[in-house]
Amino acid sequence: MTTEERNPQEHTAEVVMDQRRDRTLTEPLSASFEREHREIDDGILTGVDGAADPSRRAALVDAVCALRRHIYAEEELMFPALRDAGLAGPVLVMLREHAQMWQLLDTIDQLITADGPAEELHDACHGLLDLLARHNPKEEVILYPQVDTLLDLRAASVLRRLLLEGEPPAGWRCQQLR
Numbered sequence: 001m002t003t004e005e006r007n008p009q010e011h012t013a014e015v016v017m018d019q020r021r022d023r024t025l026t027e028p029l030s031a032s033f034e035r036e037h038r039e040i041d042d043g044i045l046t047g048v049d050g051a052a053d054p055s056r057r058a059a060l061v062d063a064v065c066a067l068r069r070h071i072y073a074e075e076e077l078m079f080p081a082l083r084d085a086g087l088a089g090p091v092l093v094m095l096r097e098h099a100q101m102w103q104l105l106d107t108i109d110q111l112i113t114a115d116g117p118a119e120e121l122h123d124a125c126h127g128l129l130d131l132l133a134r135h136n137p138k139e140e141v142i143l144y145p146q147v148d149t150l151l152d153l154r155a156a157s158v159l160r161r162l163l164l165e166g167e168p169p170a171g172w173r174c175q176q177l178r
């Protein structure tokens with residue numbers, strides 16, 4: 001398909017994906033995780049009251065998947081190095097907050113799949129946004145500044161690839177809910 005034949009919206013989405021890929025491969029890892037916080041917030045806000053609209057619903061579904069992958073990346077690949085560096089206390093707080101978020105992600109997934117009441121979806125999404133508003137600044141101030149120096153090149157490369165195209169193993173749940 002030539003560029004001329006392509007739907008303009010599809011073309012714009014491809015350009016945005018390319019830009020995101022380029023940034024993720026070149027910027028510090030901490031910046032990629034911070035950017036993903038904003039992208040996930042935006043996706044939830046886009047879909048919170050618009051699940052009847054296919055594109056807004058897709059934005060919410062993408063944000064839910066991205067947040068599950070983000071939590072997986074932090075818990076399995078980032079936090080162990082931070083814990084070893086003496087940050088076990090803050091890491092434990094983050095794990096507890098991930099568990100609260102994960103339960104709301106399950107609720108949102110169920111409501112989307114079952115086409116549940118819009119009010120319940122609204123409440124679950126805003127509950128999640130409230131948790132993220134308290135959680136993300138703590139990671140950005142206390143934990144992320146350590147990541148660029150603590151993780152070796154290989155670990156950083158694995159995390160970058162995960163942010164770009166990976167997903168948690170099937171059935172994976174956050175640590176505090178096992």
Ligand SMILES: [Fe+2]
Pocket residue numbers: 071074094098135139
């Ligand atoms: Fe987190």
Ligand SMILES: [Fe+2]
Pocket residue numbers: 033037070074136139
């Ligand atoms: Fe995070």
